Amino acid sequence: MIDKELISEKQYERAIIISASRKGEMRNIIEEHINELEFLAKTAGAEILEKFSQELAKFNIATMIGKGKAEEIHEFIKENSITLAIFDDDLTPIQIRNLEKIFEIKVLDRSMLILDIFAKHAQSNEAKTQVELAQLQYLMPRLTRMWTHLSKQFGGIGTKGPGETQIETDRRIIKHRIQILKEKLEDISKTREVQRKNRSNFPRFALVGYTNAGKSTLMNVLSQAGVYVEDKLFATLDTTVRQFVLPSGVEALLSDTVGFIRKLPTHLVASFRSTLAETAESDIILHIVDVSNPFFRDHIKVVEDTLNYLKIVDIPIILVLNKIDLMQEYFGLSSIESEFKDSIFISAKRHINIQGLLQKIQDIYNKQSKEYILTIPYNKMEMLSLLYKCAEIISKKDGDFGTEFKVRIQYDDYEFFQNKFGNFINNKLGNE
Ligand SMILES: Nc1nc2c(ncn2[C@@H]2O[C@H](COP(=O)(O)OP(=O)(O)OP(=O)(O)O)[C@@H](O)[C@H]2O)c(=O)[nH]1
Ligand SMILES: [Mg+2]
CATH class of the missing domain: 3.40.50.300 (P-loop containing nucleotide triphosphate hydrolases)
Structure with missing residues (x-):
């Protein structure tokens, strides 16, 4: 169970929301998307002081929104001591870099915000590992010079070789970390599989x-x-x-x-x-x-x-x-x-x-039914008429010690089937 104290213990950032929409998009849908982003931002610990939206015939490759609009927003940011700008759409690394230059504050897009919430709410080892993996995979293609040197954060794995740029080194550190996280998740999922089988x-x-x-x-x-x-x-x-x-x-x-x-x-x-x-x-x-x-x-x-x-x-x-x-x-x-x-x-x-x-x-x-494979030994053939009564026979083949049946059992007949044939079941084939 998540500890409420842990989540509420955060500093509220002074933030604005910016949404760019294409000309002709429905107003109420745009508003709903902005409201949802606001809810996400609040969940992440931001206080929303203003929401900006701009309708565009074409998104600006360099800055998503128009240059004039960006300048207008910059004024608001300065006057109101805003520390964070959140966009409803995914931004390219270039757009983030340009917008951070104009705004002089941190810029996040929707995916980064969601990843941040997941990172804050993750409690279990599994959730933490999953979130970190997603964050690194998201970060990898976006690694540009704006990102700070990562080796400190990851304990200096992969030292910088002669003539290599910092970005290449960081990329190698992330790749290595991604590999470790994937292996960790593999282990966790095996444990879970065993737990599920038991149930x-x-x-x-x-x-x-x-x-x-x-x-x-x-x-x-x-x-x-x-x-x-x-x-x-x-x-x-x-x-x-x-x-x-x-x-x-x-x-x-x-x-x-x-x-x-x-x-x-x-x-x-x-x-x-x-x-x-x-x-x-x-x-x-x-x-x-x-x-x-x-x-x-x-x-x-x-x-x-x-x-x-x-x-x-x-x-x-x-x-x-x-x-x-x-x-x-x-x-x-x-x-x-x-x-x-x-x-x-x-x-x-x-x-x-x-x-x-x-x-x-x-x-x-x-109304559900389940499929099973079971083997009726040759010396128990008298049970066949019972099997035909409670199961739909999908296929059968003779083996060394008995006949192997693939059958489908309706839930209503399940208890009877378990009582009579439980010992002969080879495996359950999932739910069909
Ligand atoms: N009025 C009303 N509120 C409800 C009802 N069911 C849930 N809520 C509220 O809706 C909010 C979300 O409920 P949760 O049960 O946390 O929702 P969830 O689907 O588990 O959400 P996540 O785990 O965040 O994905 C809480 O404030 C609940 O009290 C309902 O039947 N009526
Ligand atoms: Mg829930």
């Missing part, structure tokens, strides 16, 4: 969703887990797994993990693969959505795209529309209900329709 007999459910949708709140409601909940972006960076009980009385596992956001840096997504492995191996995914956010449809799309990017496909998804308590004063809810017929509407915070959600989870789970 594989329980039905497994995974919470996913846009950041701040209410995943950890729901986790706490369903399992009394005591997971850290905050009105901040990326409060959760690790995966927590807790037990909960389905209406049928069956014990199941629920995992809560890192949230997604628009334009999450791809290195970050890639390096969080091991954290997200729990999600990838779940039986059913619960996709939590903050339905009170007017842009919730965009959020759904971002989450679906990220799952696709991570190749987490073929797992049944229940769309859980959360925070309906904030919707009551609107007439909007009933039209959303007819738009999302197969979804379930809840409020995790106010405990509205939690039973309905549990029942939905149970219903979808009951």
Whole structure:
């Protein structure tokens, strides 16, 4: 669990937000993106004193925004003792360098800001390693003379050879560090795999969703887990797994993990693969959505795209529309209900329709089936008629001691199958 004290213990930087948009982009979408960036900036510990936006027919290669606008912003920076400028879009190294020259303060883009939040919130060894890897991978192509000498930070690995530039040395240090981090993650993910295998007999459910949708709140409601909940972006960076009980009385596992956001840096997504492995191996995914956010449809799309990017496909998804308590004063809810017929509407915070959600989870789970390979010894052939009764036979082949079957078992028949054939199972083939 994240220590709240640690997070609140930070100095607030005086910051401005700058957004450049193309002519013709919808005003309300631009505003939503700026608001989200402001929320990110606040989470990172910045106080936003002003927001600037500029519509451009073409982005400026040297400075993203126009030179005149940059000068105007520079005046504001000087007059208000601003120390940080944050751009909504990713900037090229040249743009950052030029803007820092004009503004005379630090300039960050959206990816750098998200990486910074992740770095601040990372608690576990795994999260810290993943974030550092993503940061270095992001830094590598951006290494220019503006970056300070890194060997001090990394303990002087790779000393500078004659005639080499500092940048080349730094690049070698980073490459070396990236290699170490990758090996460390490999180790961590092996340990996690063993942990997951030990739990594989329980039905497994995974919470996913846009950041701040209410995943950890729901986790706490369903399992009394005591997971850290905050009105901040990326409060959760690790995966927590807790037990909960389905209406049928069956014990199941629920995992809560890192949230997604628009334009999450791809290195970050890639390096969080091991954290997200729990999600990838779940039986059913619960996709939590903050339905009170007017842009919730965009959020759904971002989450679906990220799952696709991570190749987490073929797992049944229940769309859980959360925070309906904030919707009551609107007439909007009933039209959303007819738009999302197969979804379930809840409020995790106010405990509205939690039973309905549990029942939905149970219903979808009951429709699940799993594949197994098992070998029935030749001296137990009398059991075949039972097997044909409770399983769908996909294939069979004769071996040295018995017949090997590949079968599909419906959840409803699972207990019977386990009782009768548990001893003959070679392996479980995952969830199809
Ligand atoms: N009004 C209302 N607020 C909610 C509800 N569910 C969660 N919240 C609030 O939404 C904020 C975010 O909740 P979390 O549970 O931390 O969200 P999360 O999806 O785990 O967020 P990250 O871990 O940051 O990705 C908190 O302030 C919660 O109290 C709800 O049903 N209604
Ligand atoms: Mg959370």
